[in-house]
Amino acid sequence: MNRTWLLRGGGLLLLLLLPWVLRDRLSLTIPLVIGLHAVLAIGLTLLAGQAGQVSLGQAAFYGIGAYTAALLTVRLGWDPWVALGMAVLVATSLAYALGAPVMVLRGHYLVLGTLALNVVVEVILRNWQDLTGGANGLSGVPPLHLGPLGELRGTLPYYYLTWGLVLLSLRMGHNLLRSRAGRALAAIRASEVAAVSLGIPPTRYKLQLFAYSAACAAVAGGLYAYELGFVSPSPFGFELSIAVLVMSVLGGIHHLPGAVLGAAIVTLLRELLRSLLPQLFRGGASAEYEAVVYGLLLAATVIAAPTGLWPLLTYWTRRPAQELRIQLERPVPPPPAQVPTDPIGPAHGSDPAVEVRSVTKRFGGLVAVDGLSFTVRPGEIYAIIGPNGAGKTTVLNLITGLLRPTTGTFALFGFPVHTLPPERIASLGVARTFQTPRVVWDLTVLDNVRLGMHLHLRTGFLTSLLGLNRGEEVRSTRQAEALLDRLGLAAHAHEIAANLPFGSLRLLELARALALRPRLLLLDEPASGLSGEQRGELARLIQEIREEGTTVVLVEHDVGMVLQVADRVLVLHQGRCIAEGSPAVVRAHPEVISAYLGPGGVQVATPIPGDLRSGQRAQA
């Protein structure tokens, strides 16, 4: 930790004293430009690292910021600060307008969209002479003014303003990563299916982050215009967008401060090349050679240090911290938290928890669910069993809205939901687990559970950026710790989820589902991969959850467990119901035996309660 603070303090001191070290004021321009580029790169690093979306439009938003500020002050005589605000507004609106249709599509369409934007912006800046002044640009942009300091002229005040902005955007980015919005973005990155099942709308979060990266660029652009007093199209060309991408990758796409490092290296390199290349190649065309150098640099980074330079730089500061973390075995249990157990969603009366009416689902020629109807009563444990490929998981996917029925309808607690998107169905109080646990590998166990609380937390994107979420964070941490304690995972709370063995991942996913405080809980093979002891725990837990008023739908092959906990059992075969009823009835059903259980000794992991074999239901 000491080393980290040493690094930070040293960096800050260097920033403060740099203007006095560089007596010659002209050369202060380079540190200023590094700062402006760092802001652009921070925006892109957040977008690429957190939302997995690459933008090639940072230069365009930078230009839009600069030109909006310049035009409003020069042509309309606006106050520079107001014009700067307007520049941010224009850039974010444009980002929303461009991003909304693009972000709905999965994959790398944003790259194409922003590439086009950059070209369009460049053409407009150069050719709309009447508005932008064309290639000659706009001059006479007034400087900013700041209270008693009056008008800010010269490079020095802008140097401090820009680096203040760099530190602010680092801080805000850091806040974002440790907030509800940051966790939501991590979930979207890991699995959109899991994210929507927790009520997280992926498009909205990706759009917000894109708009934020555009806003960062616009502020930098405004500062640029005010400092120089002049704007022209050339600094906002496509090459700069490429350079910003190189900065982000070079610094490390998952390391926010790396963006500053990358900006420094690339900007210095650029200055060096601009003085060096014309001497080497007298024929001109040095800009093309510049692009070649960026390309080589990018390739070398991806091959030699795929996670960027920042982790290498900070290696010596992290080592003692890691040793510390291993010693951190929490000897004192955390104070018990008040865990609200009241489920979310609208109150319901006697309506069935799940009502499926003649639902069919076809995948091409394959009929996965074939005219299926069943009803789950509120507060019951309803098991669905059947051979592999019978359509059990498809039924869960239909109920949670991940799939749409080909024909038929279904209702949850009396609400028709077959047309709702999955995140809306989740907000009715529906939580689920997946056959293959879909946890967020790079988040801690604790944060994975807090993801489940997404619908209960209120912190939005902006409040996350500003760090105004402390109270809620503390509360949600306590509640998550209590849940982990309940599932026996408390010792792993601060580990990265990827380090957990398979069985614990299942329990973690269950904890996350419970964090949603569901009134309907859908479990897809929760016992597979669990040890005998854990299966016993799980069976007990499922019964406890039901006692708390949650309806449970359970898909499971561990017949011993199903017979032990279920109130009623539905047996699916080729998408149709072949039997429904109490466990004892289903177990004795001849068709169930021939299609599913098999005639001989069933190799179940949980011992089948002895009295059930004689046809009597055990007292749970």
Next chain:
Amino acid sequence: MKPLPAQGSPEEARDLRGHLQVYDLHASYGPIQALRGATLECAPGEFVAVIGPNGAGKSTLLRAILGLLPHRGEVLLDGRSLRALPTENRVRCGLALVPERRQLFDTLSVLDNLLLSGFGRGLSRPRMEERLRLVFSLFPVLAERQRALARSLSGGQQQMLAIGRALMSEPCVLLMDEPLLGLAPLIVSELLGLLRRLCAQGLSVVLVEQNARAALSVADRAYVLERGRIVQSGPARDLQADPAVQRAYLGGPPEPEASSGRES
């Protein structure tokens, strides 16, 4: 492509008997020691189960035997060391793995997934067809859906494909990591029955299973792995009757007198 070492040639592999010996195996993930000197043996035609709690190193054990991660210690097949061989050559020597979490080739068809495994071992066409018949008779649904993409199968069917793929390589030692995960009871008993028949014909099986009840009921011998070390071993029947094993891995005594033996 590197030339294969002599002991990896398929002709010779046919004569292998599948005697697997593992001595003092160590492996770690970064600072975490997953295996701390595991020693076990699987005789030709023997069915060995490895049970143990979550995180004991069971999957790591199989991955190390196949050479999927760096390890110290000795792995012998019929007395010959595999230590210097990369994974693909160990597969050519007759090892096959049913990996944890399936790891299929999602965008290939069911049939291509199976055939690739046969190609990887270097099987001749007739022997591949013979193997394919065996796999399809065990899992008829795979024959029905052989043109479908692997990712379009249901979870349990994907598990069948992962097992089928391993069987396709005509292994002499079959390493299985939780192969029963997500399989219906009927399929589980059919699969275990087939494995027993293959063992009778000389196949050696090392089965890692959370479902200790099923594993112990079918295996000849079993090992208990805890914290990267073998802490107990013996005939599966003896372990099944061992009170400590019952408590830890079988969810209490198998035939409770009262309604539930778990609470006692």
